[in-house]
Amino acid sequence: MTLDRRTPITLGEGDFILIPAAHDFAMSSIVPADQELDTPPLELGPGEFRLGIAHGPHDVRLIVGHCVFGSPDAALLVSLLPELIHVHGARRLASLVELVRDESREQRPARDIVLQKMLEVLLIEAIRSHEVKPASKGLLRGLADQRLAAALRGMHRAPNQAWTVALLAQEAALSRSAFFARFTDAMGIAPMKYLLTWRMALAKNLLRNDCRIAEVAQRVGYSSASAFSVAFSRHVGMAPVHYARE
Numbered sequence: 001m002t003l004d005r006r007t008p009i010t011l012g013e014g015d016f017i018l019i020p021a022a023h024d025f026a027m028s029s030i031v032p033a034d035q036e037l038d039t040p041p042l043e044l045g046p047g048e049f050r051l052g053i054a055h056g057p058h059d060v061r062l063i064v065g066h067c068v069f070g071s072p073d074a075a076l077l078v079s080l081l082p083e084l085i086h087v088h089g090a091r092r093l094a095s096l097v098e099l100v101r102d103e104s105r106e107q108r109p110a111r112d113i114v115l116q117k118m119l120e121v122l123l124i125e126a127i128r129s130h131e132v133k134p135a136s137k138g139l140l141r142g143l144a145d146q147r148l149a150a151a152l153r154g155m156h157r158a159p160n161q162a163w164t165v166a167l168l169a170q171e172a173a174l175s176r177s178a179f180f181a182r183f184t185d186a187m188g189i190a191p192m193k194y195l196l197t198w199r200m201a202l203a204k205n206l207l208r209n210d211c212r213i214a215e216v217a218q219r220v221g222y223s224s225a226s227a228f229s230v231a232f233s234r235h236v237g238m239a240p241v242h243y244a245r246e
Helices: 074-079 091-105 111-129 139-144 146-157 165-171 176-187 191-208 213-219 225-236 240-245
Strands: 016-018 042-045 048-050 085-087
Touching (some): 016 091, 091 111, 139 146, 139 176, 146 165, 146 176, 146 191, 165 176, 165 191, 176 191, 191 213, 191 225, 191 240, 213 240, 225 240
Antiparallel strands (some): 016 085, 042 048
16 A cells, blocks of 8 residues: 555555545555556445456455544644554454444344444544554544643643643643643644633534524633633634634
């Protein structure tokens, strides 16, 4: 597999690939085909297709799917994940994939609900199984750092607290300057910028669920509805009342 013209990745049996954003990628065989196989996909069953020669043993079998974040802040979530997650030799993940494949092929009662939950677990397990590399910035790297994880958990747990860089540094048991540099380097975003983005993501969700603007302001850490409205309008590009209507 080649992602955005990078060095190709060789995949083996049981490997799992997750591409959080829709980057350009291509799949190809290691050994080139003897002939051009410009044939349309052959549908073998619901959601099952064969490419290339229509008969005979297959060379490779792939299970392909996609996830969609049900949030207007999907861009924030995707930006904090690695561009590529490649998991090799993870037995738990391979077992989950087999269960998903088995469930998708059968018409058992509550099939759709079971598949939805299994895919959620599959996504989480893929992220947990991924080895975070020092060069990859994002939420996984931040949570892998025990000091930064303490500060991140504080922001997530209490977004309405009057956080400052100094207070977050205390949570991480670091000096203010060391925390700021370490957080920015690991996450790819400054601490207060991350906090603002997190608060606005929560605010959007609350507004979609018909919460009053004053209540939303209080729950995401603003002393007044007017202060929240100014911050929200600047960040989102429209006033909270207009966002709630739309």
